[in-house]
Amino acid sequence: MRPVAISVDAPQVSENLRRKVGYTFMFLSDPNTEAIRSYDLLHKGEGENGHDIARPAEFLIDKSGTVRWANLTEDLRIRARPEQMLAAAREVR
């Protein structure tokens, strides 16, 4: 399974975070919220200076491009745990 993190952050911001924390997975930058809007995850005005950002959400996609597992939290405190996402990935062959 390949994890891909997506936010409105500029590539350099994500690269700095990646290096600082030591993440090895891919970070994608969506400053114009194109992908974020196509997944209906726009959180209007929540970012710095009233910019739009993504609300947290996780999707597991199989090779046919179909969503096999999705988690749309209703509480910012309660996001998917790594164990949950790995368990979901084990179910999808």
Place this chain on the structure above:
Amino acid sequence: MKNWRLWSGFVLSIVAFISYFTFFNRWPITRDIPWVNFILFVVATVLLIAGVRRSQRKIWSGIVAFLGIAIFAFFVFAVTVATKWLPPSHGAPHVGQKAPDFTLLDSNGKSVTLSELLASSPRVLLVFYRGYW
């Protein structure tokens, strides 16, 4: 210290607040319902009230107790109301639906398309997050 109950109650209120976001939110058992932090706050509140009762200077100790209890109130608001302010996302792709394709730049400035990623790795986990701006 003359009024250790008051001040330890105040410090405990601050600890109860900060420790949730820095420590207890790491495990679902103490994250989903912040019971450890609620216990800490209750102990803090008892100490604060006991501190005011024993204090000679009711106004000053009352202000400290009020601030400590205000931190508790703000915590309750934060974990029961504020973190639930999220847009509805009814249009998000459901299980069984096609995931919308997209092309975005990775952190090295390289263009990446979801459908191309899926060609090389059969399962992709998209994690949308708020970001650090």
